[in-house]
Amino acid sequence: MEREIVITADGSSTIHLPEWDEQYHSKHGAIQEAYHVFIKHGLYHFCNRINCPHDVSSSAVDKSPKTLNQTISILEIGFGTGLNAFITLLESEKLGVHIDYVGIEGFPVLMDEIVQLNYPTQLKAESNEALFKTMHELPWEEKHPVSQTFSLTKQNRFFSEIADKALYNLIYFDAFGARVQPELWTETIFKKMYDAIKENGALVTYAAKGSVRRAMQAVGFKVEKLPGPPGKREMLRATKRP
Template sequence: MKRKIITTRDGSTTIHLEDWNEQYHSTHGAIQEAEHVFIKTGLQHTKNTFNPEQIHILEIGFGTGLNAFMTFLEAKKHQFFINYIGVEAYPVASAEISQLNYISELKAEDETDIFNTMHASDWEIKTTLTENFQLTKRQQFFDQINDQEIYNLIYFDAFGARVQPELWTVDIFQKMYNALQDNGVLVTYAAKGSVRRAMQEVGFTVERLPGPPGKREMLRATKINTI
């Protein structure tokens, strides 16, 4: 599949898949989307609402590493302890990673080594990046995930249902529900009615929330502890 690096409207880059007319991040702003959907609506909400001592995060679609890197920066700023699991079926090539401008756009030049280590670290091995941030990358298909009641937060950042509808099904969201602890949260940029209904069918309480630039709405799903 033909791929190229493009610049989104906030100045940050992403990877465009020409055959699908699909991107790894929003063309309206890669960094703005990650900040709104995953950091603000996911990480900050989880910390402020449930205040877990340690935050265990599962990312569905590690991709360019943008969400992981921004999570690291947020964790460093606020001294969260993060155990981060990034799942990716098709890792991005190092030649493409080197063309992304996230470090400069986030003004995070002091953390260049961290970003590079995130991508250079071995798959399937837990890497301690700092005393407050651990990263494990797993190369697997999303339907192979069978974790049970581990995570406080899931970043669901798969390619859209238009091009990969099989990633937005009841079966996949059942796996996500099972992987979360009670009061665990899943956030995604998606807002389709079929996605919301699939989440609700497996037991999630689902909120429609204002979306990032270019999208009217997004979804946040919570595994409510009813005991």
């Protein structure tokens, strides 16, 4: 399928699929969407619940030595360009927690596309540009320490093949939209997500369709509607109740 690099409304890049008229991230702002959906309503939300060492509202990176007593395990459904993983890596340094990150991707993005993405520059994280590239160059199916606060495992598989049981505190559900891949937004898939997440863990997604919410509720999630990122009125967060 043809793919092209495009610039979204906040200046950050994404990959556009002309055949589907679909993007890897919101055309209203790739970075804005990632921060709003997955960091603010996912990672920060969970950190507030477990009292992470550093204030999630702080934008300053604390360079002082830390004892990483807390580990947050995250599963990303749709590793794609690595944007969500890269931002989470940057945030792990600020929050003073260790992130054990697993990214699932059925169709890995090519390196000649990765090098065209402007995330390190747009995030003012040029000093970590090598880490962003390294994340994509690491071998699949192995766990790698990328930084002192972030480890990464990339798995090249389809979402339907996930069979993990109670492994994750958070799930970033960032699959292509139901308009083009409705099979990824079904009770069958969300039952796999429910099984994979720990008690009191949360799944966050940019989607807010009624059919998606009902599929989540049908497998046992408690679902709440939240204000959406730019260009979307609402998003969803689902919690696995004890």
